[in-house]
Amino acid sequence: MKLSIVILNYNVRYFLELCLKSVEAAIKDIDAEIIVVDNNSPDDSCTMVKHLFPNVVLVKNKVNSGFSKGNNMGVAKAKGEYLCILNPDTVVAEDTFRRVLSFAESKLDLGAVGCQLIDGRGKFLPESKREIPTARIAFQKLKGKTDNYYNNTLGIDDIGKTDILVGAFMLLKKTVYDQVHGFDEDYFMYGEDVDLSYKILKAGYSNYYYGETTIIHYKGESTIKDKVYAKRFYGAMEIFYRKHFKKNVLTSLFVKLGVKLAALRGGNTVNEELNFNETIVVSDSIPNSLEAHLKPPITLVSDLKDITQNVQVILDLNYLSYRSIIDFMKHNNASTQNSYRILLKNSNFILGSDSSVNRGEILLY
Structure with missing residues (x-):
């Protein structure tokens, strides 16, 4: 294999x-x-x-x-x-x-x-x-x-x-x-x-x-940036230095200070507020059960080139490939007010995340 x-x-x-x-x-x-x-x-x-x-x-x-x-x-x-x-x-x-x-x-x-x-x-x-x-x-x-x-x-x-x-x-x-x-x-x-x-x-x-x-x-989803994360992260670094670097008093004090400061400081868990002008669905159709949950106005488009700014974009895997979705998101990240959700095949939910420090969103329909 x-x-x-x-x-x-x-x-x-x-x-x-x-x-x-x-x-x-x-x-x-x-x-x-x-x-x-x-x-x-x-x-x-x-x-x-x-x-x-x-x-x-x-x-x-x-x-x-x-x-x-x-x-x-x-x-x-x-x-x-x-x-x-x-x-x-x-x-x-x-x-x-x-x-x-x-x-x-x-x-x-x-x-x-x-x-x-x-x-x-x-x-x-x-x-x-x-x-x-x-x-x-x-x-x-x-x-x-x-x-x-x-x-x-x-x-x-x-x-x-x-x-x-x-x-x-x-x-x-x-x-x-x-x-x-x-x-x-x-x-x-x-x-x-x-x-x-x-x-x-x-x-x-x-x-x-x-x-x-x-x-x-x-x-x-796997790295929530709070005080617990910060303390665990710098605690892990303390283990790393102890295992791989020569022990000396200065390094030990440096690391212990970092762990204490991390525990006090914690992480940034503030989500950026996104205000959408409309919802754009990239597909050949919109399931009625999903449409009822989307913020209007709702526009159906067949081409990724038709995406504007300040919108929530629903990317349908019944219509698009994983590669096309990833490439589109990568090359359009400058549109900082856009939000992306993926609609899966043979499932009853869409999901995505507008923050790399907090959990994403799942919408069941």
């Missing part, structure tokens, strides 16, 4: 359904399997997977074992030569895995490869390519200075080496994953991807950013 896609889920049933449908479309011509590990979700994620995706390998945890342990459990069942660690709040294009696998196979020193991530409004997520977060760099990030935290030597659409990749999408050989002992289970949530990327570098491999393909990451 060529590829095993491992998805760790916790309580994001609707985003998981969209993710799985996009993944199934992307592996039609690849010898691949999908493994979902559920960390004891209180919603009906597991029931949905069993009913809608019978070919998916489902691992049901009785407790929330955290990101590292959950993914390691999924990888333990993987049969593929390559692994893709994928978040449940992502949407891939039909050619995502084919293109990234082709690139991976061209690199003899490949450790892991990531791609370009955009949020629910089409804005580039700079954590797609990062530098090694030394204590000083992490402390600067806490103060809002991110110039050295992200890899700014590579352009958004470039291809090249980068130190650190984001765990929302990481593709690597299973042999490499096993060689570095996978995700370190000392991390419960946050920091695991930094640690794994760094272990891969220390093992003599190179990590790559492949900016020629893009996926959506509804980041707020």
